[in-house]
Amino acid sequence: MNAKRHILITGGAGFIGSHVVRRFVRKYAEYEIVNLDLLTYAGNLANLRDVEHEPNYCFVRGDIGDIELVRSILREHRIDGIIHLAAESHVDRSIRDPFLFARTNVLGTLTLLQAARESWDGAPAGERRFHHVSTDEVYGALTKDEEAFCETTRYNPHSPYSASKAASDHFVRAYHDTYGLPVVLTNCSNNYGPFQFPEKLIPLCIHNICTNKPLPIYGRGENVRDWLHVEDHAEAIDEVFHRGRDGESYNIGGINEWKNIDVVKLLVRLVDEELGRAPGSSEKLITYVTDRAGHDLRYAINAEKLHNELGWSPKHSFESGLRDTVRWYLANEQWMTDVASGAYERYYAEMYGGEI
Ligand code: NAD
Ligand code: TYD
Numbered sequence: 293m294n295a296k297r298h299i300l301i302t303g304g305a306g307f308i309g310s311h312v313v314r315r316f317v318r319k320y321a322e323y324e325i326v327n328l329d330l331l332t333y334a335g336n337l338a339n340l341r342d343v344e345h346e347p348n349y350c351f352v353r354g355d356i357g358d359i360e361l362v363r364s365i366l367r368e369h370r371i372d373g374i375i376h377l378a379a380e381s382h383v384d385r386s387i388r389d390p391f392l393f394a395r396t397n398v399l400g401t402l403t404l405l406q407a408a409r410e411s412w413d414g415a416p417a418g419e420r421r422f423h424h425v426s427t428d429e430v431y432g433a434l435t436k437d438e439e440a441f442c443e444t445t446r447y448n449p450h451s452p453y454s455a456s457k458a459a460s461d462h463f464v465r466a467y468h469d470t471y472g473l474p475v476v477l478t479n480c481s482n483n484y485g486p487f488q489f490p491e492k493l494i495p496l497c498i499h500n501i502c503t504n505k506p507l508p509i510y511g512r513g514e515n516v517r518d519w520l521h522v523e524d525h526a527e528a529i530d531e532v533f534h535r536g537r538d539g540e541s542y543n544i545g546g547i548n549e550w551k552n553i554d555v556v557k558l559l560v561r562l563v564d565e566e567l568g569r570a571p572g573s574s575e576k577l578i579t580y581v582t583d584r585a586g587h588d589l590r591y592a593i594n595a596e597k598l599h600n601e602l603g604w605s606p607k608h609s610f611e612s613g614l615r616d617t618v619r620w621y622l623a624n625e626q627w628m629t630d631v632a633s634g635a636y637e638r639y640y641a642e643m644y645g646g647e648i
Pocket of ligand 2: 491508
């Protein structure tokens with residue numbers, strides 16, 4: 293039996309956040325889990341249907357940048373741990389609207405830090421924790437042969453998204469170093485798995501293969517990403533939240549580097565197989581399009597610190613994890629249709645009021 297904890301998870305109705313909420317609600321029945329999410333286009337309560345009635349779970353719709361709301365949640369729920377995932381998370385959107393990314397990712401994080409600092413002032417050492425969930429993109433891009441990112445790699449973000457995440461990481465460390473806020477940070481590589489919004493490469497391609505639409509490959513498809521199953525990420529967050537050292541950063545990654553074009557070809561093979569189509573018949577959908585501005589060539593994560601200190605390593609192999617993911621999207625066609633059509637956004641606007 294674990295000690296009772298009261299944990300605020302932000303961004304819990306998004307892709308990774310929903311997996312973290314599900315894991316904590318199921319594994320730690322004695323905890324109280326509060327999920328704060330604004331339900332932007334990326335957040336869907338349908339992602340948490342299977343746990344929404346659990347007695348140790350509650351949902352609050354709101355903005356992490358609303359300090360009065362955050363203060364009241366911390367007070368009323370006696371929050372002693374925060375796992376912060378809420379963010380604007382898509383690089384292409386950040387290129388179109390960098391100010392939104394600064395507001396949510398930088399000012400939103402700062403608001404949570406400030407509210408936690410006020411609320412936890414004078415609390416006994418070791419009984420509070422602010423876990424900031426970040427990305428490997430803060431380190432910038434690697435050349436083909438460079439060593440993978442480690443925790444001491446210099447920050448060198450290139451996109452408005454990664455710049456906003458880097459700024460938020462710096463504020464988290466500043467609150468630790470200046471005010472003694474008990475923090476941990478994790479920087480993870482690209483995730484895949486169920487419930488990912490179909491603007492990101494893998495669910496977008498699965499959706500488009502199924503519906504015979506073009507598969508847009510930016511540039512020459514030579515860019516490399518290090519893919520990790522979202523449940524492995526949620527497990528790593530669980531380990532670091534509970535056992536990571538105060539003030540430390542931990543890299544999380546799959547040791548699983550793939551060129552985009554190879555990921556898309558693998559998806560074509562898997563989806564064609566699942567749909568009973570002739571092998572490779574969907575390859576004709578591959579369409580090379582104009583490259584993303586400032587497109588980082590390669591990300592790769594060295595996760596040895598997390599492995600050596602906390603014993604974590606990924607459990608899913610890429611091919612079987614991806615096949616399961618393909619099967620999940622095929623079995624949850626309605627989820628995909630509703631998410632892609634904006635049906636959920638309209639539903640929440642009616643349920644909870646206000647514009648999104
Ligand atoms: P996502 O876009 O799927 O979900 C983000 C969630 O945050 C949504 O539910 C959205 O409604 C919510 N949100 C946005 N603005 C908000 C606000 N102002 N107040 C409250 N809630 C708000 O993102 P994701 O892919 O699940 O990523 C979660 C976190 O993990 C992010 O911090 C991201 O930077 C980080 N991360 C993601 C990846 C990845 O591959 N997806 C990899 C490493 C790190
Ligand atoms: P994405 O899933 O957007 O994640 P990130 O930009 O955070 O790495 O993109 C993964 C890779 O796939 C990235 O190199 C950009 C590329 N990409 C495409 O080639 N076509 C697409 O339509 C998308 C969305 C991404």
